[in-house]
Amino acid sequence: MEKTKVTIGVDIGGTNTVFGFVDKNGKIIYSSSIPTHSDKDANQLFERLFNEINTSYKKFENEYKLVGIGIGAPNANYYKGTVEMPPNLNWGMVNVLELIKRYTPLPSAITNDANAAAIGEMIFGAAKGMKNFIVITLGTGLGSGIIVNGDLVYGNDGFAGEIGHTIVFPNGRECGCGRKGCLETYASATGIRRTVFELISSTNIQSKLREKSFEELTSKEIADAANAGDKLALAAFDYTAKILGMKLADSVAYLSPEAIILFGGLALAGDLIFEPTKKYLEENLLNIFKNKVKILPSALPGAEAAVLGSSALIWNELAKKNL
């Protein structure tokens, strides 16, 4: 009997590195994780990672054939195979695709987590069959993956898709990138926390959030407060959605996507963020685009989304090469 083909999806995070064996239909055969040890270099991670992968693969190698490896990592460059000065890893500049040739001769590909999420949605998730869509990840920052004509937009240098660093207000909030007013300083899990503190300072709206320090406060707590009717938390969601909806109207003007998929921690707030974002998007759209663009939640299961995205990356490469 012919073995079923599987790929490995790897997601490298600042704390843990998750990997999983995924078949062509997005079924996860096996997954696990190891600590990343972000203070150490990339070599030690991949040595431990491939030890784990080889050990786990032995359990089902009679049944499955490994055909490729897809990797999601911060600041990854698809064209060059590199990870470049990732903010949460002490790696400097590493050519990951070169490095892993020490451990495997299999085809491999790497991209950043937002791009992996976009390919994951296209192959396994909410964007199946779509050729033009955008994935927005609302986490600590705002990441984005853009699909045009069925392909990821990498641009000339591999770094396209930085919608989180488009400018909302020229002299707005300080951003981690060194500039001011970037979208991610407003629309992200961190952005909504900043908005809560702006509202605490500028209004007299009563709120239990006034009892929290900035470091304590999570976007989940803001959502819980909003669901319990806290007016300041509700105002924070409204403001976040207002900025996001306005800037997504720009995204539509650029790309006229079939859908925009919201992904990540802040998207888990559900209607609190989706409903006002849809409203403000429609208000800001050019007439020809009104009532056309879907705003959808991710259809990748939360805990496994990153592994599925990285696996989809390499499945997509293999499909392009008819392998």
Add this chain to the structure above:
Amino acid sequence: MEKTKVTIGVDIGGTNTVFGFVDKNGKIIYSSSIPTHSDKDANQLFERLFNEINTSYKKFENEYKLVGIGIGAPNANYYKGTVEMPPNLNWGMVNVLELIKRYTPLPSAITNDANAAAIGEMIFGAAKGMKNFIVITLGTGLGSGIIVNGDLVYGNDGFAGEIGHTIVFPNGRECGCGRKGCLETYASATGIRRTVFELISSTNIQSKLREKSFEELTSKEIADAANAGDKLALAAFDYTAKILGMKLADSVAYLSPEAIILFGGLALAGDLIFEPTKKYLEENLLNIFKNKVKILPSALPGAEAAVLGSSALIWNELAKKNL
């Protein structure tokens, strides 16, 4: 001897419709124009146009073989072959590709003028060999054509590439689209005229432009004044470039293009617009994109650019189909 293949490029404007026979190298064998009669319907235009085309073709049909027709028109939809409610033509909704089947069995394609300009630059102009670039047309409005992975970005509905209608200031200048603060209300030939009048109202800078009415004033006259040292005209160029450079930094964050090509009336002002636009773009770019993106003038000869663009559109279609 085998005949040389030619296509026809047609550019439909509010006043005149220009057409030309163009070979594969961008050489124009013959070109001419007829009045559009924008108050009348589309049928009458195409009947007169194909009369002209057939008459002219007789002169060199022994030498050249006609293989396709490309059309640039306002509000054209590439996917559907339609022109939809063009602001300067009394056409309503017309399926142009269906309509011209009455006159020719040749392969045909239609797109808007900014998209035609982008394909023209790729096939015959400043973007030869580039796979990722943006063309910005600075005319009465601001049009844009986006090329990603060597293909035009049409999006889900055919209307992608409306960078002129991304929002600069949420409650800014009234735009012809019915919204406020669109980029084209600042960065276009009309936008710089509005800026001159804003500066006349808000400053005491002396200027000979104070002698002109809004209807009289052209962007060419503002350029002439700036070249003669007129401080208000210089300030108007600086402000226009400041807004344009800032918003093009967003374009780079989306698409990471190899180049941005400025085209159209206002781009003819040369250094007056290119130098400050480059400066403000660089100031606003995310670090990873700094000193990477070229800002280039169009390399299509002005008077013939539109015909070359429309011709390039159909040459590109024929190449995709290996015809």
